[in-house]
Amino acid sequence: PGGGGGGGCGLLAFQDEGEEQDDKIRDSAAGPERDLAELKSSLVNESEGAAGGAGIPGVPGAGAGALGEAEALGREHAAQRLFSDKLPEPLEDGLKAPECTSGMYKETVYSAFNLLMHYPPPSGAGQHPQPQPPLHKANQAPHGVPQLSLYEHFNSPHPTPAPADISQKQVHRPLQTPDLSGFYSLTSGSMGQLPHTVSWFTHPSLMLGSSVPGHPAAIPHPAIVPPSGKQELQSFDRNLKTQAESKAEKEAKKPTIKKPLNAFMLYMKEMRAKVIAECTLKESAAINQILGRRWHALSREEQAKYYELARKERQLHMQLYPGWSARDNYGKKKRRSREKHQESTTGGKRNAFGTYPEKAAAPAPFLPMTVL
DNA sequence: TATCCTTTGAAGGCT
DNA sequence: AGCCTTCAAAGGATA
Numbered sequence: 001p002g003g004g005g006g007g008g009c010g011l012l013a014f015q016d017e018g019e020e021q022d023d024k025i026r027d028s029a030a031g032p033e034r035d036l037a038e039l040k041s042s043l044v045n046e047s048e049g050a051a052g053g054a055g056i057p058g059v060p061g062a063g064a065g066a067l068g069e070a071e072a073l074g075r076e077h078a079a080q081r082l083f084s085d086k087l088p089e090p091l092e093d094g095l096k097a098p099e100c101t102s103g104m105y106k107e108t109v110y111s112a113f114n115l116l117m118h119y120p121p122p123s124g125a126g127q128h129p130q131p132q133p134p135l136h137k138a139n140q141a142p143h144g145v146p147q148l149s150l151y152e153h154f155n156s157p158h159p160t161p162a163p164a165d166i167s168q169k170q171v172h173r174p175l176q177t178p179d180l181s182g183f184y185s186l187t188s189g190s191m192g193q194l195p196h197t198v199s200w201f202t203h204p205s206l207m208l209g210s211s212v213p214g215h216p217a218a219i220p221h222p223a224i225v226p227p228s229g230k231q232e233l234q235s236f237d238r239n240l241k242t243q244a245e246s247k248a249e250k251e252a253k254k255p256t257i258k259k260p261l262n263a264f265m266l267y268m269k270e271m272r273a274k275v276i277a278e279c280t281l282k283e284s285a286a287i288n289q290i291l292g293r294r295w296h297a298l299s300r301e302e303q304a305k306y307y308e309l310a311r312k313e314r315q316l317h318m319q320l321y322p323g324w325s326a327r328d329n330y331g332k333k334k335r336r337s338r339e340k341h342q343e344s345t346t347g348g349k350r351n352a353f354g355t356y357p358e359k360a361a362a363p364a365p366f367l368p369m370t371v372l
Numbered sequence: 373t374a375t376c377c378t379t380t381g382a383a384g385g386c387t
Numbered sequence: 388a389g390c391c392t393t394c395a396a397a398g399g400a401t402a
Contacts, residue, residue, distance in 0.1 A: 259393095262381040262395070264379070272396080283378090287379090291380090329395085332394085
């Protein structure tokens with residue numbers, strides 16, 4: 001109900017997107033660069049067409065007037081309703097908010113740059129001026145240690161202090177490091193949870209401050225966190241100082257090695273602040289819905305960068321924790337009501353078809369397949 | 373205070 | 388092989 005013609009367009013767009021994802025896989029097997037521009041342009045046109053936008057050709061999201069944007073939002077919104085009977089109020093507000101529409105299709109411009117920020121080129125090219133999204137409070141560690149991603153670090157007017165000579169260098173990540181574990185030995189005075197991205201490993205400032213010879217950076221890997229939650233994070237320092245713990249207690253409080261972030265998680269982490277700034281939203285669930293739709297609007301090239309980043313993330317994670325399995329963290333998040341949770345996840349709440357639309361539309365990790 | 377919500381992707385287990 | 392479940396992040400909302 002309420003889908004209407006616009007909803008049909010939206011549906012077609014999503015279906016096409018899914019087929020296109022299949023095309024991505026096939027293309028990646030046949031030839032990764034083939035028809036890339038054509039695919040990209042078709043995707044962009046598709047998005048604009050589905051959204052009813054009349055933007056400047058070649059400039060996604062540009063030139064759409066207020067009416068066009070409203071219309072685009074209306075249709076897009078209608079399409080969204082196909083997958084969700086009722087959007088959360090904050091999301092609806094956010095989508096209606098004009099400041100939320102302004103950058104709806106602009107993130108593609110930023111993402112490539114942000115990837116460069118994650119992998120700064122050798123010649124100190126990380127000094128590009130870039131509109132700095134307001135630092136989210138979550139980027140601040142509970143005890144005041146700024147948690148800057150590499151993107152944020154290189155764009156911050158006051159980046160993490162680092163000697164100029166080092167900050168200008170590229171620190172090569174040793175992909176085949178025999179003793180990586182020594183880099184991330186847990187020490188007292190935990191730094192908190194640093195942003196979990198592969199880039200942290202190359203971050204110059206992270207190579208500093210070690211007082212231990214042979215251990216350039218005695219900073220725990222961001223994937224290593226106290227057992228769970230923020231409370232444990234705060235108590236983690238105390239736990240480290242407490243020597244009179246039983247062996248069982250120590251085992252129980254053993255830091256959890258978190259899963260490596262997938263492509264979408266990396267994208268979310270990078271774009272969250274921007275969406276918050278644009279949409280004046282704070283609720284993560286609503287923000288994530290927007291980010292999910294923006295993710296689908298990304299071109300395959302832009303998504304490929306995140307897939308590649310995620311692949312490297314997994315590679316590094318495997319090197320750091322060879323025996324680790326995702327199974328290790330199963331059951332560590334306690335569910336309030338398992339039945340209720342299952343109902344929410346499998347009971348057709350993800351879309352109107354009782355399936356997992358994202359699964360169907362999500363591209364296979366085409367780059368990893370070609371690389372590996 | 374702990375968990376839910378919401379997204380996509382990866383991984384493990386089960387059939 | 389295909390399906391299902393869980394967990395990664397995030398922070399306001401809720402039990």
